[in-house]
Amino acid sequence: MLIIITYDVSTMTKAGRRRLRRVAKICEAVGQRVQQSVFECRVNLMQYEELERNLLREINEAEDNLRFYRLTEPVDLHVKEYGCFKAIDFEKPLII
Secondary structure (H helix, E strand, C coil): CEEEEEEECCCCCHHHHHHHHHHHHHHHHHCEEEECCEEEEECCHHHHHHHHHHHHHHCCCCCCEEEEEEECCCHHHCCCCCCCCCCCCCCCCCCC
16 A cells, blocks of 8 residues: 655654654655655555554654555556656666
């Protein structure tokens, strides 16, 4: 499944800036950054549940905001892309 994760972590304190870095690291390990605080992740249900648990452990629900958007299949019908950024197609072979 393709999910979009967005977050807004309060950075008014040192603890908030630390939370922001930890949230970003968790997301970077699973998906690709498409904007500052927006990630696209292709995961299965087990990975999704683990990712959600990990992120919920990091944020402060009184100060931060975390959202998950699950895109329904077929994704090609629901995602339009414009501009210079080109997302990685995880379905095709990756050439390094």
